[in-house]
Amino acid sequence: SPTVLVPLQAPTPAGLDACLAALDRTLPDGAPVLLADDACADPRIASLAGGWCERTRLDARYLRRERPLGLAGNVAAALADTGDVDLILLRSDSEPTPGWLSQLQRAAAAAPRAATIAVWSGEGELGQLARQPSGMPARYLSERRPWGRSEKAMHPVASSPTASRS
DSSP states (O other), X not given: OOEEEEEESSOOHHHHHHHHHHHHHHSOTTOEEEEEEOOOSOHHHHHHHHXXXXXXXXXXXXXXXXXXXXXXXXXXXXXXXHOSSOEEEOOTXXXXXXXXXXXXXXXXXXXXXXXXXXXXXXXXXXXOOSSXXXXXXXXXXXXXXXXXXXXXXXXXXXXXTTOOOO
């Protein structure tokens, strides 16, 4: 099972609590989860994240940075912490719905040469694509699937390390 990485970049306690509850509802027992705290100033975040890791049925770890690294630095450090594993990057304010993991896994299996499988929601998240990249298989953008808490449909999207950018 891939490791779900949740970078904590100043989340709200309510948003993080909803995200963690959704992970408990939607991931299989023992699924690996890494909460990477980018030295959040709000002490409630450390308490909430650490307490959840102790209570959950998932294989969850909480790592707190000594100083803020920013999103890119925090994710890069977390990648080093996880080693050579498949990884899912999940925003701390997202609320995945049942079936989200299997849908991403099916998209990855359908595109074995893809470097990245991402959710395209059109709401400005990390996974958003403004337009279809050159060489992108159209099927990844045409299949509508319910993802996360949004009422808008999101799509599994594959990107290849050899796809041209325009």
